[in-house]
Amino acid sequence: MSHFDEMTCLLYLEGQLDADHADGVRTHAAGCAECRGLLRALQTESVWLRESLEADDESVPARLVQAPEHGGAPWGWISALGLSAGGAYTLWSGFIEPWQAQAAQAGFTQGNLLTMLFFSGAFWKGWDAMRSLMEFLAVGTLGLVVMWLLRRHLRRTTALAVVMGALALMVALPPSAGAAERRTGDPNYSLPAGEVVHTDLIVYADSTRIDGDVEGDLIAFSRNVTVNGHIKGDIIAFSQELRVNGPVDGNVRAFVQNLQLYGTVTRNVLAWAGDVNLDQDARVNGTLTAGSGHLEMNGKLAGDLLAFTGDADINGQLGRNASIRAGHLTIGSKAEISGQATAQLRRPPDVSTGAKLGSPLDWTITKSGPETRYSSARYYVHHVLRWGASFLFGLVLLFVVPGFFFDAVKACGKTAPAIGFGILFLFAIPIAAIIVCITVVGLGVGISAMMFWAIAIYAAQVLVGAWLGEKILGEGAGAGAALGRLALGLAILRALGMLPFLGGWISFVVVIWGIGAVALAIYKNMRPQLAAAAVAV
Amino acid sequence: MSTAELADLLAQVRAGDSDAWGDLYGQYAPAIFRFCRRALPTREDAEDATTEIFMKVRQKLGMYDSSRPFTAWLYKVASNHCWDTLRRRRIRQDLETGDLETLPLEHPDPSQLEQLQMDHDSKHVRAGLAKLPDRARMALVLRYYSEMSYDEIADTLGVRRAFVGVLLLRARHQLRDVLAESGGGLQGAVARGRS
Ligand SMILES: [Zn+2]
Numbered sequence: 001m002s003h004f005d006e007m008t009c010l011l012y013l014e015g016q017l018d019a020d021h022a023d024g025v026r027t028h029a030a031g032c033a034e035c036r037g038l039l040r041a042l043q044t045e046s047v048w049l050r051e052s053l054e055a056d057d058e059s060v061p062a063r064l065v066q067a068p069e070h071g072g073a074p075w076g077w078i079s080a081l082g083l084s085a086g087g088a089y090t091l092w093s094g095f096i097e098p099w100q101a102q103a104a105q106a107g108f109t110q111g112n113l114l115t116m117l118f119f120s121g122a123f124w125k126g127w128d129a130m131r132s133l134m135e136f137l138a139v140g141t142l143g144l145v146v147m148w149l150l151r152r153h154l155r156r157t158t159a160l161a162v163v164m165g166a167l168a169l170m171v172a173l174p175p176s177a178g179a180a181e182r183r184t185g186d187p188n189y190s191l192p193a194g195e196v197v198h199t200d201l202i203v204y205a206d207s208t209r210i211d212g213d214v215e216g217d218l219i220a221f222s223r224n225v226t227v228n229g230h231i232k233g234d235i236i237a238f239s240q241e242l243r244v245n246g247p248v249d250g251n252v253r254a255f256v257q258n259l260q261l262y263g264t265v266t267r268n269v270l271a272w273a274g275d276v277n278l279d280q281d282a283r284v285n286g287t288l289t290a291g292s293g294h295l296e297m298n299g300k301l302a303g304d305l306l307a308f309t310g311d312a313d314i315n316g317q318l319g320r321n322a323s324i325r326a327g328h329l330t331i332g333s334k335a336e337i338s339g340q341a342t343a344q345l346r347r348p349p350d351v352s353t354g355a356k357l358g359s360p361l362d363w364t365i366t367k368s369g370p371e372t373r374y375s376s377a378r379y380y381v382h383h384v385l386r387w388g389a390s391f392l393f394g395l396v397l398l399f400v401v402p403g404f405f406f407d408a409v410k411a412c413g414k415t416a417p418a419i420g421f422g423i424l425f426l427f428a429i430p431i432a433a434i435i436v437c438i439t440v441v442g443l444g445v446g447i448s449a450m451m452f453w454a455i456a457i458y459a460a461q462v463l464v465g466a467w468l469g470e471k472i473l474g475e476g477a478g479a480g481a482a483l484g485r486l487a488l489g490l491a492i493l494r495a496l497g498m499l500p501f502l503g504g505w506i507s508f509v510v511v512i513w514g515i516g517a518v519a520l521a522i523y524k525n526m527r528p529q530l531a532a533a534a535v536a537v
Numbered sequence: 538m539s540t541a542e543l544a545d546l547l548a549q550v551r552a553g554d555s556d557a558w559g560d561l562y563g564q565y566a567p568a569i570f571r572f573c574r575r576a577l578p579t580r581e582d583a584e585d586a587t588t589e590i591f592m593k594v595r596q597k598l599g600m601y602d603s604s605r606p607f608t609a610w611l612y613k614v615a616s617n618h619c620w621d622t623l624r625r626r627r628i629r630q631d632l633e634t635g636d637l638e639t640l641p642l643e644h645p646d647p648s649q650l651e652q653l654q655m656d657h658d659s660k661h662v663r664a665g666l667a668k669l670p671d672r673a674r675m676a677l678v679l680r681y682y683s684e685m686s687y688d689e690i691a692d693t694l695g696v697r698r699a700f701v702g703v704l705l706l707r708a709r710h711q712l713r714d715v716l717a718e719s720g721g722g723l724q725g726a727v728a729r730g731r732s
Contacts, residue, residue, distance in 0.1 A: 005644070006645065006706060007702060007706055010705065010706050011702050014687075037647035038645070038647050040647065041648075041650040041651055044651060044654060045650060045709065048654045048662070049662070049677060052662035052663060053575055053659075053666075055660075055663075056571065058571075058574065060566065061584055064566055064570055064584060064587055067558055067562035067563070067566070402625070406625045406626055410585075475621065482625065
């Protein structure tokens, strides 16, 4: 007779067989040593499992001694806000202030740099550009969806490497050519005419003047940068003013308050600036991308123009198409646009009759006044699209990193710590990233941190939305439930964001809240590794 | 605590007495924490879950049917909460490892199985459990720690009752494999062919 299988033996031991079946096993086992052996082994395994599970070698953690109160104690709020205020103060007094003092000593006037970086020029006037950044992120999300669909063909680390690589390429920093000369101003730096730097040149100074030639890239952190010499690589400048007179064989990438271009740039110009000014002698052979408060374009541009700007004043030659989003656009009598020009404006453009346009300017008005804004269908379509983009982003997060997604959504429930951490991180990351850029670790890390920060800002609404959805519909299980809640929460957040005046503040709080939740979730996931690292040390 | 005392305490909690709530919590929180510690992969998760379970208990106390044992109800709430927590995180793995369920199991050799049990103490077993897939670990904990019936396990894990035995047997196999791999005296899997 054939033996019983392990499944039947287990069900027999667990009392799950009907009487006839159980009798069959009992009778067989009485005469079969092999089945008896198996039954005994399974029986001892059950005992062993019970004993192992019952064994109690861990105490109940201290934080569980107190019974949770309904709605939570106000102490949670108070201590978290206190902690975050303390943290912010520590960060300020221990890190930023000394660093700022050092910067002042190195030639930056006190407060000047931070003011310049955060509260002037590009940062505030460039809100349009910020919005387009959001749209870029939506496109990036689509890319991630594709990555996800291809995930079976790519190992996860590879996928991540590809994404990070693509992001790095987007930022388009050329790989530094091994050697680079570093120069620190005292407080000013100047490269005399006739001198040649054969590698990249990195300058930290109050005022920088380049009369000689640079064969690699010129990377400058400085208040004023004037370039008269020949730059064979790119110019990357973080400064208040950048004035380029000499020829540049590569690209110009400027994160500055004021960019003035008088010479020839062989490749592209990317400017994130308060004012961008291309003189009538200036010539750019590639494209010009500008996020700025004011754009004045009097020179020659061979490639496309893409501008997000407060005002645009065009009185030069454009070899190809122009796409402009601006408050106001003026096209002067000397302007020549060979391709198609499209513009989204707040006011009708002023187009001189002398201007030569390849085809008529295609312009639309984007209303911003509250009374007209809400009655425009476009406005709602735009919001629906933005809702879709954020939902898509949430979808990707949910499927690529579900553990992180749910941890972060859950962390949103810890409102006070999340908001506290959020305030800290919203300001700390860019400051830290800039410090990293300027000091030892280097641009790559700093810019990656900024990218991460931008993504976290975008993710914030998604996480808070998912949390809000759960609050309303209750917790669900599985991806479908989470997606439904996400969709609802995001729709509500978007509707709230459309409220006049209050909407902006609500969106701001959502960003802080969500970033804090991201920080909490990351901390939670890092904790075992941190502990392990501590043990290893 | 006697049944009458417990009924009294529960009535006070329902009436909103926060001291009574503290007593109830003090009485049952350690057991629920230990349950969560076994059901969830990390200590932090178990701590969070314990707090959340008691928040739920306080909300849902009105739904508790006092003709049935309180601890059974409590474990039911706890196991549902832990399983939901795990399931919410597990979406991705579900998509990718769904096929494993149909692999045939090798038959064990009783003497090697007994050797394996002797080689591993409770700490090893608990560490091994933490490495199991969520559903396998959950099934073992519900059955051999919470002493739930097959019906209750089926209900909690959302599977057919007839599948519970399969789930438990597979979980045992996975645990044996994990422990055999992690060392002790045994080399290789505890299995032999059998016709
Ligand atoms: Zn037999």
